[in-house]
Amino acid sequence: MATDEGTTRVARLHHILRGDVLRGVLTPGQPLRLAALAKTHDVSMSVVREALARLAEGNLAVLTPNHGYRVVEVSREDLVAITELRVILEADALRRSIEHGDVAWESAVVASHHVLERATPYLSDGPGSTQEWSDAHSAFHSALIAACDNPRMLAITRQLRDGAEIYRQLSDGNLRASSTTQAGERDIAAEHRELMELATARDPRVVEALQRHLQRTTDDLIGSGIFGEPRH
Amino acid sequence: MATDEGTTRVARLHHILRGDVLRGVLTPGQPLRLAALAKTHDVSMSVVREALARLAEGNLAVLTPNHGYRVVEVSREDLVAITELRVILEADALRRSIEHGDVAWESAVVASHHVLERATPYLSDGPGSTQEWSDAHSAFHSALIAACDNPRMLAITRQLRDGAEIYRQLSDGNLRASSTTQAGERDIAAEHRELMELATARDPRVVEALQRHLQRTTDDLIGSGIFGEPRH
DNA sequence: GTTTTCATGATTTTCGAAAACTTATTGCTT
DNA sequence: AAGCAATAAGTTTTCGAAAATCATGAAAAC
Structure with missing residues (x-):
């Protein structure tokens, strides 16, 4: 079963990134660079940006203006x-x-x-x-x-x-x-x-x-x- | 005092739209069309899209895939x-x-x-x-x-x-x-x-x-x- | 030796348009 | 007339690049 079509790229990437944060592949505090993520997931930067915005929606990432997103810190x-x-x-x-x-x-x-x-x-x-x-x-x-x-x-x-x-x-x-x-x-x-x-x-x-x-x-x-x- | 510079366009538009939803200028269920909002607020569609994503972050808007955003419904x-x-x-x-x-x-x-x-x-x-x-x-x-x-x-x-x-x-x-x-x-x-x-x-x-x-x-x-x- | 200034590079932010998708309409067939 | 495919219009989604912003480090000034 392909968990692929029938949904948008943003949604798919969001799902992937959420999993990566939850399973510790992306570690707390790590910066989430647009260009890098766009390249590794073979998608445009706009898609990455919106996927990250949705990560932030669930408090899994945070945005600092003009500094981009990073994985949420722990304490x-x-x-x-x-x-x-x-x-x-x-x-x-x-x-x-x-x-x-x-x-x-x-x-x-x-x-x-x-x-x-x-x-x-x-x-x-x-x-x-x-x-x-x-x-x-x-x-x-x-x-x-x-x-x-x-x-x-x-x-x-x-x-x-x-x-x-x-x-x-x-x-x-x-x-x-x-x-x-x-x-x-x-x-x-x-x-x-x-x-x-x-x-x-x-x-x-x-x-x-x-x-x-x-x-x-x-x-x-x-x-x-x-x-x-x-x-x- | 200009509440303008020192922040991004997305943040400014988000603030405006949040106010519009909260004070009922944008009514529940109303579709939030990208092109229209981009024109009236004189920004690109990308900016509108991300501002809307942040509205959805606070449960003030909802996104249906391939149908865009609309103001959250009430009940x-x-x-x-x-x-x-x-x-x-x-x-x-x-x-x-x-x-x-x-x-x-x-x-x-x-x-x-x-x-x-x-x-x-x-x-x-x-x-x-x-x-x-x-x-x-x-x-x-x-x-x-x-x-x-x-x-x-x-x-x-x-x-x-x-x-x-x-x-x-x-x-x-x-x-x-x-x-x-x-x-x-x-x-x-x-x-x-x-x-x-x-x-x-x-x-x-x-x-x-x-x-x-x-x-x-x-x-x-x-x-x-x-x-x-x-x-x- | 310390600080300031200024270019350089890297990254984010924004733009405008192309591509994909959904809905409505038209025109054709039955 | 009713049903259906094909087309067209409107909207969202995605792309690739330009513009703006921030960090780095070297050169100049104190």
């Missing part, structure tokens, strides 16, 4: 800010989702969890979590809140999830350096299973479970040393 | 969605603001409230609330939450506020048609004064006061008949 403060918002919004979206979700929603949650459970999380020699797992993970969290009846809330949480994904990818890159992950030693698969079971059972405690899940992930990310060692 | 459901999010996020931003705000913040709140209080809300023959009042109103709400320590939260609430402003402007356009505003007969100035006083006193009840304020505004907007008469 401990920003990761904390993103997480605070996700704990508020994604939790509320989940609350609404288990309230309004129908059988099709339940089924999608179970299905996406199954894909996530079967995905290979790490490659023994790879650079971190696999693309397969990242995609499945994103799809699962997306499915959980899909039945929320506030479209704007979904759009915002999707954007925040993208922002957080950059940090996860960054941590993956550092994984081989820092020996083991952390003392607490999480069982992430178990957390996901719990989310799936509570959600499909319409148990309101799933909301707090998600909040803990998000908070732990951020704590681990910060603990993994992507911002340099934590202050004493 | 009762969307206004409700925006309000739900504002009640959650703007309230939390205010809670953080009264917690972290310093004297400079207090001063800015008092100052912006003073400007709002002195602004002429309506012109007897005008099309609705004055631009002066709208700007002052926006500045006041912005000042209230300015001391929030989560930049992303501020960015999102600003975007939501823009979205809501379209509906307010729409209601203004209908004002002369529907005789009086509503039965409840609000004293909006009093509500703003209460917000100002509670906020500068760091009274936590200001959070609920803001939530009530936002909810009432939306209820009035819906009651004003901008979506046609409310279902019986």
